[in-house]
């Protein structure tokens with residue numbers, strides 16, 4: 213089929229041609245927006261799931277929904293070893309700019325920007341950041357609000373002021389945080405505290421986080437009340453109907469169809485993981501000569517799709533591991549079945565090492581986002597089918 217018209221979109225955060233199987237999440241978010249807009253209490257939201265299941269894409273979609281409702285929206289991606297001050301400041305700056313045109317009192321906006329600037333310029337040690345960094349806000353920084361240097365106090369004040377601006381306009385603010393598991397411990401606890409305070413005050417502000425499956429555990433170890441503070445949504449593989457829709461709807465718009473046997477073969481290959489659905493769909497489209505696409509087109513395309521995944525999806529991640537970490541990953545692969553968590557003690561036995569001597573490798577693998585600790589004493593891949601990939605590689 214014409215590669216120029218190939219609709220599929222494997223990529224990180226790449227908007228899919230058809231957002232399949234997420235209607236329940238979108239509907240639920242709609243309810244949350246309406247409830248907060250009418251002053252009712254609602255919990256903030258946390259989306260969790262493995263690599264490539266579509267967390268970023270869904271986060272962007274929820275953001276569009278909030279924008280469509282007239283809300284101010286802000287989004288940033290957490291990075292390891294990076295404080296949230298600057299990314300949150302830039303994000304909220306955007307959100308409030310979206311609202312400024314509808315606000316009746318420009319002075320209130322200026323006042324907020326002054327607080328925002330003060331917040332942005334405070335560093336974690338409590339001092340002022342050198343003027344090396346310009347937040348691009350051309351009002352003078354305020355004093356005495358959101359600038360104590362204690363991130364928890366400052367964030368509560370900043371978000372309270374931001375939500376007050378939104379309330380003046382009759383809407384709310386949604387703050388989206390991607391890769392939330394990469395936040396530092398102080399920042400996690402500040403965000404939890406801010407959500408806690410604001411929800412008690414009935415402020416129209418919601419945080420929507422996305423991250424790897426251990427994010428809920430991280431939040432509860434930070435603040436014991438976080439289980440009641442957030443609503444957790446597990447973003448999972450697509451079921452058969454949704455995976456078929458993800459393939460067929462975009463093809464249909466190009467006048468192309470699949471045979472049932474082709475869809476069977478594609479589901480067997482992609483296993484419902486959205487990234488894989490896009491990846492196999494893309495290669496299969498290029499391999500097929502005519503519509504409908506058949507199972508033998510899929511069979512022809514499969515090795516090429518697999519080698520693309522081996523390089524781009526799996527290999528690029530494996531490359532980031534050190535030799536000691538690779539040894540750890542390989543032991544996990546030998547022990548794990550279908551990506552299920554394995555006991556860390558089992559990995560140690562397999563490698564003939566004391567468990568404590570493996571902690572550094574395990575911890576850095578967690579920091580790199582390649583594995584996560586499902587529960588105490590167990591460990592799992594964040595990347596679907598990673599075990600299968602490693603087992604297929606020569607050691």
Ligand SMILES: Nc1ncnc2c1ncn2[C@@H]1O[C@H](COP(=O)(O)OP(=O)(O)OP(=O)(O)O)[C@@H](O)[C@H]1O
Nearest residue numbers: 222223225228232263264265266267268269486487
């Ligand atoms: N609901 C969906 N239907 C069809 N395709 C989807 C869906 N969600 C995501 N995709 C596709 O899956 C791929 C991965 O999506 P995305 O980057 O959002 O995943 P992620 O969970 O954020 O991954 P990571 O943890 O690596 O950041 C993209 O190519 C996207 O187009």
Ligand SMILES: [Mg+2]
Nearest residue numbers: 225267268269
């Ligand atoms: Mg993502």
